[in-house]
Amino acid sequence: MMKFSLFIVLKILNGVNPADWDYHNLGEWPRVCQTGHSQSPIDIKKWGMKKEFTQMIHYHNFERSHSATISNTGHTVEVRFTDQNRYPLIIKNGILPGEYVLDNIHFHWGSEHTFNNKRYAFETHLVHYLRQAGSLARALQMENGVVVLAVLSEIHHRDTTQGFIEIANSVANVARRLEQPISLGSTICPDDFLPKYNRDFFLYRGSLTTPNCTEGVHWLVYEQPLNIRNSELDSLTKIYDKNSNEITQSYRPIQNLNGRTVRYICEI
Ligand SMILES: [Zn+2]
Numbered sequence: 001m002m003k004f005s006l007f008i009v010l011k012i013l014n015g016v017n018p019a020d021w022d023y024h025n026l027g028e029w030p031r032v033c034q035t036g037h038s039q040s041p042i043d044i045k046k047w048g049m050k051k052e053f054t055q056m057i058h059y060h061n062f063e064r065s066h067s068a069t070i071s072n073t074g075h076t077v078e079v080r081f082t083d084q085n086r087y088p089l090i091i092k093n094g095i096l097p098g099e100y101v102l103d104n105i106h107f108h109w110g111s112e113h114t115f116n117n118k119r120y121a122f123e124t125h126l127v128h129y130l131r132q133a134g135s136l137a138r139a140l141q142m143e144n145g146v147v148v149l150a151v152l153s154e155i156h157h158r159d160t161t162q163g164f165i166e167i168a169n170s171v172a173n174v175a176r177r178l179e180q181p182i183s184l185g186s187t188i189c190p191d192d193f194l195p196k197y198n199r200d201f202f203l204y205r206g207s208l209t210t211p212n213c214t215e216g217v218h219w220l221v222y223e224q225p226l227n228i229r230n231s232e233l234d235s236l237t238k239i240y241d242k243n244s245n246e247i248t249q250s251y252r253p254i255q256n257l258n259g260r261t262v263r264y265i266c267e268i
Pocket residue numbers: 106107108125209
């Protein structure tokens with residue numbers, strides 16, 4: 001009885017256990033997810049925004065092929081690079097307030113951010129932490145600790161992105177295996193997940209889009225979407241959660257801007 005009451009109290013205080021969240025119990029997501037004022041994702045009102053010109057971001061080692069693992073986290077497909085001791089993946093310069101290490105790439109289906117209320121089929125997140133923090137967990141507690149690059153994707157009947165093919169080919173191996181990373185059959189280039197030609201982006205301060213929804217995250221949402229074919233989209237998103245239910249969509253609804261500024265950045 002004691003235990004049961006304690007469980008109820010904890011549940012009331014904290015909402016759901018952070019590990020137990022899903023996209024069907026959004027109203028029970030913990031803490032700042034409910035009370036924060038700088039949450040993500042947001043709708044980006046593209047038209048009429050004034051461009052700001054800045055120096056270019058440098059993507060260090062992004063053009064190289066890297067060995068990597070993929071895993072089914074129970075919420076998404078996550079890619080981690082395993083050769084960062086030799087070839088650290090770092091973004092720096094331009095608008096960035098420091099040097100940031102690539103922690104992981106993962107995906108959402110449909111897109112989390114929207115442009116003028118248009119939702120795209122898919123969104124890729126490249127999550128980075130401040131180099132001197134040493135880890136994502138520590139960076140989340142620091143000012144300017146985390147930068148997420150976000151790239152939307154739309155369905156194209158012919159054209160796709162090489163990185164999506166490589167990952168799609170391996171997802172079946174982790175579809176029902178939670179939190180057990182496996183080596184990707186081939187190497188991949190982080191550059192593949194970024195727009196090739198036009199890297200203008202929208203910049204704002206938001207949060208992680210999954211519990212605990214920690215705020216203070218710098219979001220760079222690229223204006224140019226990447227193409228993805230239906231076949232890659234289908235394979236890449238065919239994973240199951242801890243209850244063996246297929247994850248049919250994995251985006252959080254649009255959050256209120258609450259007076260935040262979104263900047264439109266073009267690099268020169
Ligand atoms: Zn994400």
